[in-house]
Amino acid sequence: MIHAVLTIDDLPSQNTRAIVDYLNSKDIQALMFVVGGWYPGSRENAVYALQHGMILGNHSFTHPFFSELSREECIEEIEKNEEFLDKLYEDAGVERRFRPFRFPYGDKGGENKEFLQEYLKDRHFNKVTDTSFDFPFWKDMGLDKDIDTFWTFDFGEYNIRKGSGFTEEDVFKRVEDPYPEDGVNVLEDGRHHLLLLHAHDETEELVPEYYKHFIDYLLDKGYVFDRPEFFDA
Ligand SMILES: [Zn+2]
Numbered sequence: 001m002i003h004a005v006l007t008i009d010d011l012p013s014q015n016t017r018a019i020v021d022y023l024n025s026k027d028i029q030a031l032m033f034v035v036g037g038w039y040p041g042s043r044e045n046a047v048y049a050l051q052h053g054m055i056l057g058n059h060s061f062t063h064p065f066f067s068e069l070s071r072e073e074c075i076e077e078i079e080k081n082e083e084f085l086d087k088l089y090e091d092a093g094v095e096r097r098f099r100p101f102r103f104p105y106g107d108k109g110g111e112n113k114e115f116l117q118e119y120l121k122d123r124h125f126n127k128v129t130d131t132s133f134d135f136p137f138w139k140d141m142g143l144d145k146d147i148d149t150f151w152t153f154d155f156g157e158y159n160i161r162k163g164s165g166f167t168e169e170d171v172f173k174r175v176e177d178p179y180p181e182d183g184v185n186v187l188e189d190g191r192h193h194l195l196l197l198h199a200h201d202e203t204e205e206l207v208p209e210y211y212k213h214f215i216d217y218l219l220d221k222g223y224v225f226d227r228p229e230f231f232d233a
Helices: 016-025 040-051 071-092 110-122 136-140 168-176 201-206 210-220
Strands: 002-011 031-034 055-058 192-198 223-225
Touching: 002 016, 002 040, 002 210, 016 040, 016 210, 031 040, 031 071, 040 055, 040 071, 055 071, 071 110, 168 210, 210 223
Parallel strands: 002 031, 002 192, 002 223, 031 055
Antiparallel strands: none
16 A cells, blocks of 8 residues: 655646546545735635635745745745635635645755744744655655655656647656656555645646546555645644
8 A cells, every 4th residue: 555645736727626626536635735926817716625625735925946035035925825825714714724835846945944944833834744754865855854845756747838748658657667766666565655746727738637647547556645634833
């Protein structure tokens, strides 16, 4: 058996509702990361996700590279999106119990890294429970200490873009690779994963319902999707 918590980045998109409906049909609760300043036109899709059982986290307000920002700008990106999320939860009529955060591009802020981790701690952001993640890189990279939500495996399906030449087959090649460069064999029995998918409308346009293909495949391979759990902040 392989356990995984599913995270989906870059909400809210046009395909958010369809993703949420699919996940509910499989009894999967995902942790979805919202970029409040990106798609104001489909804000109601994020409300829909909340009202249908998903947990929403903070992915910054405009999705910048944090290492290119000043400390003040970093804080503004986080806090502006916190306000956006508080309002989303309020509008959805759902209690906000957890405050997970994910850096865009996994960019933890360069020279401001320690400062930002302290900030996330002081502001009581919630760390995803990671005590069962036993990939060596998790500790080597200090991810066991960090408050933000990283991942053990990124499908990389956002690379499927017009003109990129990257296809769904390329994603599956990586998923099925028994000896990947980074040592993360997705199909190895007994592992615990924090998986990363994206809700990108361009992917949807090129490969309709791409998320089903990947998740159905993993379910077939014996994956069990756990509900996201968090350490007390
Ligand atoms: Zn993102």
